Amino acid sequence: MHGARAERARSGKPDLRAVAQSGHQDLMSRVARGDEQAFAELYDLLADRIYGLVLRVMRDPAQSEEVTQEVFIDLWRTASRFHSERGSVTSWAMTIAHRRAVDRVRSAQSTVDREARMAAGQQDTPFDSVSDEVASRFEQRQVRNCLDTLTELQRESVGLAYYQGYTYGEVATLLDTPLGTVKTRLRDGLIRLRDCLGVSK
Structure with missing residues (x-):
């Protein structure tokens, strides 16, 4: 891996992965400043990957689309909290997406359990x-x-x-x-x- 990077450096070829990560970080910095065009670019860049991850967790296309939108709202709201030294923009976004999807699944299960208890107890408040x-x-x-x-x-x-x-x-x-x-x-x-x-x- 390091040898390949050294070879690229000697040959004058850019490290495409590093270039991409730098571009993503720049986008996130612009999003943190409220740049809606940067947010649109980030959306186009990550939407399919985030939706795919959420769908694997939730198994429901419609709810997965909804959660994907919630993830992007989170990204917009919390962009200023992104720190490149902790990882790439993609990994950070995917972590948020996974957490959101798991939370939605747990919430749905909690609702089912609560309704079952209410039906069993028939106790109205x-x-x-x-x-x-x-x-x-x-x-x-x-x-x-x-x-x-x-x-x-x-x-x-x-x-x-x-x-x-x-x-x-x-x-x-x-x-x-x-x-x-x-x-x-x-x-x-x-x-x-x-x-x-x-x-x-």
Whole structure:
């Protein structure tokens, strides 16, 4: 390995892996400064690999697409915490993706277990139920208000993907739009929703 690098150095050929890592680190630095174009490039660079990893953990394409979007929101919010001495941008992103996927699986299992216990015990807690419903309705109203800040195309794409459960491919077919364009609309829409809902970077 080291011999190959030394040979490249002697021959004047660049170490492509080092060049790529340097480019990824530069992208992450720009993302940390709020550069949306850099974020779009990072998305294009890593989306397929992250989705593949999440899908292997979750085995559910629709939920895997949703978790993939959550991973990119995490990357956007926490870009300033990336330190190149701890590893590459790719390995850092994949670690976040794996953690997110595992958390989602555990959460789903916890929900199933909780519902099973409630069904077995048949113990209702009226106050908690009303409180949860009020909180849920408030959150829904807040999300609806923020959806109104999106462009019509972004709102249409987000609605199909996240409220009607269509996959990205199905959304592209329904809207007769290239898949890449749909992904861009969804990514930009999620950024705008995050800002509207006051999610801290």
